[in-house]
Amino acid sequence: MKLNKKLISSMLSVALIGALALSGCASQSSSSEPAASSSSTSSSSSSESTDYPKSAMEFIAPSGAGGGWDLTIRTVAKVLQDTSLVNVPMPVTNNSGGGGGVNLAYMQTQEGSDKLISVYSPPILLINLNGSSEYSYKETTPIARLITDYGAFVVPKDSPYKSIADVMDALKKDPKSVKIGGGSSAGSMDHIQFLIVAKAAGVTDLKEIDYISFQDGTATAQILGGHVDLLTTGLGDVQSLIESGDLIALAQTASDRVGEGALAEIPTCKEQGIDVTFENWRGLFGAPGMPDYAVDFWRDTLKKMTETDEWNAERTKHGWADAYMDKEDFESFLAEKNEEYKGILAEIGLLAE
Known part of the structure; x- marks a missing residue:
């Protein structure tokens, strides 16, 4: 009987040890499950972040074909494709009118879109400051500034004006004597860059200077046809016509000479005694309220592209x-430039009330 008691006691001990072991295994299994779940969630989140962009983007030049905005965004799309940084289609559409204002209004209808990207430069500030548009950069999502182009002042090859100083001398005598053409609206970039140079050259009565706006993409045809005496534009916009000799560049607005070949031969305003520069910066903007994941993707991708x-x-x-x-x-830069342009427009009487 005593033997049986010992046997029973031994068996109970073994059973107790087994139960404790099983309890430990269950506890260990339970504690490992959340770790597996956490890993799965992390993997899912990572997967979602790499899914963008899933389909074609909407790249927009807020001007006609062939201008500086058009060239810039088409070049961006080409390089992104050539370098395989982006593998979805990036077709470029032209949404011209109002010096960029028509497209700014369209962007308001696309609030929250992760597909729309548009290129802009100083007019995104100027058309708001001069009253042409109720919208400005604040009604978009700035992504990155990419490049700086410069202003150029070109004339036909048979022009009587051989230097920018000749033009300024004529305007000092009679502000109506030289018809100035440009692709932007009055009070916007092409107009303003010329007035800034004219003011620095000592021309008074800036409001009296005849500026004719050609926003339909015909500005170069107008200067080639002799309908205006001088075209104020972006250097890149007329590069091919300068290289062909069809247009003569009297000056450009950089602090030093830029580019290669024919571009590098264009004198600066400063070289000709007019102590002023003007930068035509260009950057990319998303729709207002562009989602953070899209903004982060394009910030990273554009940095790599550059x-x-x-x-x-x-x-x-x-x-x-x-x-x-x-x-x-870029956002800080835009705020600073907005104040600077506001001062320029006020000085020449073109700031909206």
């Missing part, structure tokens, strides 16, 4: 200076 040999080759070809600026710095 570091490629392909992009730098395009910049050199078009005479563009590297002016990359990420979102936060």
Whole structure:
């Protein structure tokens, strides 16, 4: 009987030890399950972040074909495709009118879109300040500044004006004596860059200068046809016509000579005794309320693009200076320029009330 008691006691001990072991295994299994779940969630989140973009983007030039905005965004799309940084289609559409105002209004209808990207430059500020548009950069999502182009003042090859000083001398005598053409609206970039140079050259009665706006993409045809005496435009916009000799560039607005070949032969305003520069910066903007995941993707991707040999080759070809600026710095820059342009427009009487 005593033996049986010992046997029973031994068996109970074994059973107790077994139960404790099983309890430990269950506890260990339970504690490992949340870790597996956490890993799965992390993997899912990572997968979602790499899915963008899933389909074609909507790249927009807020002007006609062939201008500086058009050239810039088409070049961006080409380089992104050539370098395989983006593998979805990036067709470029032209949404012209109002010096960029028509497209700004369209962007308001696309609030929250992760597909729309448009290029802009100083007019995104100027058309609001001069009253042409109720919208400005504040009604978009700034992504990055990419390059700086410069203003150029060109005349037909048979023009009587051989230097920018000749033009300014004529305007000092009679502000109506030279008809100035440009692709932007009055009070916007092409107009303003010429007035800034004229003011620095000592021309008074700036309001009296005849400026004719050609927003339908015919500005170069107008100067070639002799309908205006001088065209104020972007250097890259008339590069091919300068290289062919059909147009003569009297001056450009950089602090130093830029580009290669014929572009590098164009004298600056400063070289000709007019102590002023004007930068035609260009950057990319998303629709208002663009989702953070899309903004982050494009910030990262555009930064990588600006570091490629392909992009730098395009910049050199078009005479563009590297002016990359990420979102936060770009937004600060825009706020500063907005105040600067406001002062310029007020000085020449074109600031909206």
